[in-house]
Amino acid sequence: MLISSCPLIWRNWDEDEHVLYHCGTGDTHVLNDLAAELLALLETESLTARELADQSAAMFCIEPDEIFHQNVAAALAEFDELGLIEPQP
Amino acid sequence: MIISELENEDLIRRFRGEGLYYRVGPFLIRGRSQLDNASRGLASLYADFPVAGPDEITDVDYVLDKCTFEFNRFNLILDGRLQYPRIFRRLAVPFVEWALNLSVILGLHRFFVLHAGVVERGGHAAIFPGNAGRGKSTLTAALVSRGWRLLSDEAALIDPVDGLLHPAPRPISLKNESVELIRSFAPNARMGPSWPGTMKGIVSHMIPTPESVARALERAEPAWMIFPMYTPGARPEMRPLSKARALVTAGQQAFNYNLFGRRGFEILGNLIDACDCYEFVYSDLDGAVAAMNSLTLTTSAAREVSPVNAIEPEHFR
Amino acid sequence: MPSSLSTSAESLLKAYQSPEAALAFDASRWNDVLRLAWRWRLLGRLGLRLEDSGEIDRVPFKAKARLESGIAQAKVNERGIRWEANRVARALRGSDVPVILLKGGAYVMAGLPAGRGRLMSDLDIMVPRDRLPEVEKALLAHGWTMLEPDAYDDYYYRNWTHELPPMRHQDRQSELDVHHTILPPLGKLKPDASLLFKAARPLEGTRFLVLAPEDMVLHSAAHLFQDGEMHAGVRDLTDLDLLFRHFGTTEPGFWDRLIPRAKETHLTRPLYYAIRYTSKILETPIPESLRTAIEAFGPNPLIRGLMDQITDRALFPPAVDTHRWDIELANLMLLVRGHWLKMPLPILVQHLSYKSVRPILRWWKGEKDAD
Numbered sequence: 001m002l003i004s005s006c007p008l009i010w011r012n013w014d015e016d017e018h019v020l021y022h023c024g025t026g027d028t029h030v031l032n033d034l035a036a037e038l039l040a041l042l043e044t045e046s047l048t049a050r051e052l053a054d055q056s057a058a059m060f061c062i063e064p065d066e067i068f069h070q071n072v073a074a075a076l077a078e079f080d081e082l083g084l085i086e087p088q089p
Numbered sequence: 090m091i092i093s094e095l096e097n098e099d100l101i102r103r104f105r106g107e108g109l110y111y112r113v114g115p116f117l118i119r120g121r122s123q124l125d126n127a128s129r130g131l132a133s134l135y136a137d138f139p140v141a142g143p144d145e146i147t148d149v150d151y152v153l154d155k156c157t158f159e160f161n162r163f164n165l166i167l168d169g170r171l172q173y174p175r176i177f178r179r180l181a182v183p184f185v186e187w188a189l190n191l192s193v194i195l196g197l198h199r200f201f202v203l204h205a206g207v208v209e210r211g212g213h214a215a216i217f218p219g220n221a222g223r224g225k226s227t228l229t230a231a232l233v234s235r236g237w238r239l240l241s242d243e244a245a246l247i248d249p250v251d252g253l254l255h256p257a258p259r260p261i262s263l264k265n266e267s268v269e270l271i272r273s274f275a276p277n278a279r280m281g282p283s284w285p286g287t288m289k290g291i292v293s294h295m296i297p298t299p300e301s302v303a304r305a306l307e308r309a310e311p312a313w314m315i316f317p318m319y320t321p322g323a324r325p326e327m328r329p330l331s332k333a334r335a336l337v338t339a340g341q342q343a344f345n346y347n348l349f350g351r352r353g354f355e356i357l358g359n360l361i362d363a364c365d366c367y368e369f370v371y372s373d374l375d376g377a378v379a380a381m382n383s384l385t386l387t388t389s390a391a392r393e394v395s396p397v398n399a400i401e402p403e404h405f406r
Numbered sequence: 407m408p409s410s411l412s413t414s415a416e417s418l419l420k421a422y423q424s425p426e427a428a429l430a431f432d433a434s435r436w437n438d439v440l441r442l443a444w445r446w447r448l449l450g451r452l453g454l455r456l457e458d459s460g461e462i463d464r465v466p467f468k469a470k471a472r473l474e475s476g477i478a479q480a481k482v483n484e485r486g487i488r489w490e491a492n493r494v495a496r497a498l499r500g501s502d503v504p505v506i507l508l509k510g511g512a513y514v515m516a517g518l519p520a521g522r523g524r525l526m527s528d529l530d531i532m533v534p535r536d537r538l539p540e541v542e543k544a545l546l547a548h549g550w551t552m553l554e555p556d557a558y559d560d561y562y563y564r565n566w567t568h569e570l571p572p573m574r575h576q577d578r579q580s581e582l583d584v585h586h587t588i589l590p591p592l593g594k595l596k597p598d599a600s601l602l603f604k605a606a607r608p609l610e611g612t613r614f615l616v617l618a619p620e621d622m623v624l625h626s627a628a629h630l631f632q633d634g635e636m637h638a639g640v641r642d643l644t645d646l647d648l649l650f651r652h653f654g655t656t657e658p659g660f661w662d663r664l665i666p667r668a669k670e671t672h673l674t675r676p677l678y679y680a681i682r683y684t685s686k687i688l689e690t691p692i693p694e695s696l697r698t699a700i701e702a703f704g705p706n707p708l709i710r711g712l713m714d715q716i717t718d719r720a721l722f723p724p725a726v727d728t729h730r731w732d733i734e735l736a737n738l739m740l741l742v743r744g745h746w747l748k749m750p751l752p753i754l755v756q757h758l759s760y761k762s763v764r765p766i767l768r769w770w771k772g773e774k775d776a777d
Contacts, residue, residue: 009351011358017333021354024489026347026482028340028354030333083489086496146436146468169441198475199468348478350485 008043008084010036025083034060035075039084046088049073093136097129104128108150110141114246114257114305116193117145120185122153124163127181134182134260134281134294137302149192153181167192183284183292186262193244193257194344200246200255201349201356204342207240207254208232213312213386214254216245216364218342224319227267230295231374232381234275239301240309249349252359253308258301260294268293274374312386314339314364317371325376327367327384335366414438422452422644423689425459428469436469447641449476450523480523487514490529490580495613497548503541505614506532506606508585508625512616513645515609520648524641528572528581531614534603535586542570542584550575550582588625601670619653619660620667627680628673640687646680647688654691661693665700674703683717 006024018036020029031039037056041047047055053072057064079085092100092111103109108119109128122128152166156175163181165173167188176184194202205218206229215237219225229242240246240256247254260281263271268283268291281294314335315327330338336357340346346353365387371377418439421428431439443449453473456462462470491511498505506512508530513521533541546552550573570584587599605618617625626649630642653660668677678700684690685697704710 009354011333011336011354013332013361015331015333017331019333019336019358021351023351024485024492026350026485028337030337083493083496087499144433146433146440146466148468150437169445198478199471347482348475350478350481 006083008039010040012036022082022084027082029082029084034071038072038075039079042079042085049076052076090140091137092132092140095132095140100132101125101128107143110143110147111135112139112141112305113189113259114241115199115255116148116257117141118189119143119147119150120153121151122181123155124153124178124181127153127178127185130182130282131185134296136296137299149189151185151188151192153185177286180284180287182281182294183262183287186260186294189259190243198345198348199249201249201346201353202344203245203247203339204243204344205245205339206242207245207256207309208237209240209254209309210237212310214240214309215313215315215381215384216254216311216339217315217317218245218339219317220342224267224317226261226263227270227319227374228317228371228377230261230263230267230271230278231274231378233261233295233298233301234271234278235378235382237381238304238309239297245311247311247356247360248308249352249356252311252356252363254311255308256301256305258297258305260296263293263295265290270374271295311360311363312365313384314361314366315369316367317369319372320370321372323370323372325369325371325373325380327369327380330366330368332361332366335364336361414442418442418446418448418452419640419687422448422455425456425461428456429461429464431465431469433466436466440469440472443476444472446639447525448644449473450480450525451476451641451644452523453477454480454523477523480525483525483527484514484521486580487511487526487529490575490578490582491515491612491614493548493575493578494529494531494545494582497544497550498541498613501540501544503533503537504603504606505541506603507609507614507616508532508588509629512622515612515614516616518649519652520645524645528583530583530585532585532588532599532602535599538570538584538586545573545582545584549577553581588628598671619649619657620663621671623649623653623664623680624668624671624673624677627676631676631679643684643688647684647690650684650690650692654693661696664696665703668703674700675705678704679713687717 006022009021009023010018011020012018016033018031018033020031020036020039021027022029034056037059038052041052041055049072050069053064053069056072057068062068076085080087092109095103100109104120104122104125105128106121108121109132110117110119112118120128120131122131150168154164154166156162156164159175161178162175163178164171165176165181165184165188167173172188172191173184194204203216203218204220205216206225207214207216208229209215215232217225217228226242229239233239238256239258239261240254241258242261243259244257245254246257268280271278272280275295279296281296283291283293285291316330316335316338339361340357343353343357346357349356365384369377369380371380414435417427417431417435421431421439428439440449443452449472453462453476456465456473457477462473465473487510491507494505507515510521510524510526511529511531512518513524514526515521552570553572553574573582573584574580575582588602602617602621603615605621606615607618608615616622623646626642626646630646664677665674668674681692681697681700682704685692705713
C-alpha cells in the first residue's frame with residue numbers, strides 16, 4: 001500500500017551503500033542494500049508491507065521470518081517519516 | 090600591474106577614494122578604507138595580486154568606515170550592509186579577511202562551493218573538506234610551503250559545467266598554535282603580522298606563494314578528496330573511504346548544495362566519481378607532507394591530465 | 407537620499423517593467439541594481455523577467471550568474487513550500503476539514519505567476535474556526551510544536567488574533583501559521599471568514615483550496631497596507647501587480663467584482679492603496695473605470711499625501727543598513743539556514759534497516775570558525 005512520493009535519484013559505486021536524492025525534500029540519504037531494495041521496489045509499484053517483505057527476501061535469498069518482517073516494518077516507518085513514501089488508500 | 094607596484098600615495102589615495110580594485114582568482118574585489126594602517130596591512134598581504142579597475146561588475150565590495158564617536162573603532166560595511174559594527178581598528182585586517190570569506194561563501198553562485206582547502210600538484214588537485222578544528226588550513230599551509238600550488242584554504246569552487254576547480258588563492262588564515270607550527274615548519278614562508286585578541290585567539294596569515302597567485306586563472310582537475318583528521322601521536326595514514334560515505338561527508342560542507350537542487354547531487358556525485366577518497370590521519374606536518382607527496386592516482390589513472398585550463402577575466406561589453 | 411540610490415531604484419523598476427532596459431546598464435549601474443534587487447528580494451523575479459523576455463543571455467555574465475542564483479533560490483524556496491503543503495496534507499489525511507492555502511503557498515501551488523521567483527519562509531493556511539482544535543491536534547501529532555508555550559501568549563494568540571500561535575516543525579524547522587480569518591478580530595476591519603470559504607476554489611490534484619481571485623488580491627492588499635502603513639516592500643507590490651495582471655486577463659468579470667467584494671469584506675481602503683500604488687509605481691494596467699470608481703474609497707488628501715511619502719520611504723532604503731549585523735544576518739539566513747535550504751544529508755546506515763541523522767546547518771553565526 002505504499003509508494004514513493006517524489007522522484008528519487010540514485011547513485012552507487014559498486015559497494016553496498018547507495019546514495020539517494022529525494023526531489024521533494026532535497027534530502028540526500030545513504031542506504032544499505034536492503035533499504036535500497038525496499039525503496040526501489042516501491043518506486044515501481046504500490047505494495048503492502050507483507051508483499052514487500054516477501055519480494056525483498058526472495059531477492060536476497062533469505063527466509064522472511066518474523067524478525068525480518070519487523071525490520072521491514074521499521075524501515076517503512078522511517079521511510080514514511082522521512083517523506084520517502086506515502087500510504088495509498 | 091600588481092599591488093606591490095603601486096606607489097604608497099597612490100595606494101592610499103585609491104583606498105580612500107574610489108577604491109582599490111584587485112582580483113582574487115575569478116573575483117573582482119573593491120576595497121575602500123579610511124584607515125591607512127589597515128590599507129597598508131591589506132596591501133602587504135595582497136602584494137602579488139593584480140590591480141584591476143571598475144569596468145567590470147564587482148563581486149565583493151567592502152568599506153572600512155571610521156566610527157563617528159569612538160576613535161579606536163570602525164565599521165565594516167560589506168556589499169552595502171553594515172556587517173561588523175564597532176570593531177577595534179587594530180583588528181581591521183583579520184576582519185576584512187573574514188568578510189571576504191563570508192562574501193565568497195554566501196554570495197558567489199557561479200560555483201558549487203565546498204568548505205574545503207584545495208591544493209594542486211602535477212595537474213591534480215587535492216580537496217580537504219572540513220569543519221573547524223580539523224586542521225585543514227594548517228595542512229594546506231604546510232603543503233603550499235612545500236611546493237604544492239594553493240587554490241584556496243577555504244572554498245573549493247567547482248565549475249557547475251565541467252567540474253573543474255577554480256582557484257581563488259588568498260592569505261591562509263591560521264589560528265593560535267598553528268601560527269607557530271607553520272612558522273617553524275616553514276621559516277621561509279612569508280607571514281603577515283599576528284593579531285592577538287580576536288574572538289578566535291591569535292590570528293595570522295600565510296601569504297600565498299607568488300606562483301599560486303600568478304596561476305590564479307589556471308583551473309585544476311580534482312583527483313583526491315581527503316578528509317583530514319589531525320590526531321596527536323598517530324602515524325600518518327590514508328584510509329580509503331567508501332564513495333557513498335565521502336559523498337555525504339563532503340556534502341555536509343557544501344554550502345550551496347540546495348541552490349543547485351537535483352543538479353547539486355549530480356555535481357557532487359561527479360566530483361566523487363573523479364576522486365580517490367580517503368580519511369587522512371596525521372599528527373606531524375613532515376609526515377603529512379610525505380604522505381601527500383606519495384599519493385598516487387587510482388580512480389583517475391586512466392584519464393589523461395587535461396591541458397592548462399586558463400580562463401579569461403570577464404570583459405565588460 | 408543619495409541620488410545614485412534613487413536612480414538605481416528607478417533603473418531596477420524600469421528593468422522589471424521593460425527588461426530590455428537592462429541591456430543599457432554599465433558595470434556600476436549593475437552593481438547598484440543587483441544589490442538593490444537582492445535587498446528587496448526581487449533578484450529572482452527580475453531574473454525571471456529577463457529570462458522570459460529572452461534578454462538574460464545578453465546581460466553580462468556576472469549579472470546573469472547573480473540573477474540565476476536569485477532564480478535558483480526562489481526555486482529552492484518553492485520546493486520547500488510544496489513539501490510543507492505535502493506534509494500538512496499528510497498530517498490531515500482522513501479529515502475533511504477544508505484548508506485554504508494563503509499567500510505565497512497559494513501562488514506556488516496554484517501555479518500563478520506571482521508564485522515564481524518568490525522567496526517565502528512560512529506556509530500560511532486558513533481553516534474554519536470551529537475546526538481549529540482538530541487541526542491543531544493533527545499537526546501536533548505529526549511533529550509540529552507551538553512556538554509560544556507561555557500560557558499568556560497562547561491565550562493572546564487564540565483569543566485576540568486570527569491564528570493559532572505559530573507552529574514550527576521540529577525536524578524541518580519550518581514555520582506554519584494556521585489562521586481562521588485573515589484580519590485580526592480586534593481591528594476595525596472584520597471580514598467574515600465564511601464568505602471566504604464559500605467562494606474558495608479547490609486546487610486540482612490536492613486536498614487544498616485557494617481563495618477566489620478577488621479575495622486573493624484583497625488579502626494581499628490587506629496584508630500590505632494594514633493599519634494605513636506599507637508594511638513590506640516592493641516585492642509585495644510586485645505580488646499585487648502580478649495578481650492583477652494575471653486575473654485581469656484570465657478571469658472573466660474580475661475587475662467588476664473587486665469593489666463589491668471589497669465592500670462586502672470591508673477592505674475598500676487597502677484596495678484603494680493597492681490600485682493606487684501598483685499603477686503609480688509599476689504601471690500595472692488597471693482599467694480606467696476601476697481607477698475612477700475606487701477614488702470614492704480613498705482617504706482625505708492629507709492622509710493620502712502622507713501615505714505617498716511613507717510609501718516612498720519604504721521604497722528607498724537607506725544607503726547603509728543600520729540594523730544590527732546579527733539581525734541582518736538573520737535575513738541572510740533566510741537564504742542559507744536549515745529552514746528551507748537545509749543541509750540535505752542525513753546519514754542512514756544500519757544493519758537491516760536504517761536510521762537517519764539530520765545535521766542542521768548551524769555553522770554561521772557571524773564568522774564561522776576558520777581553522
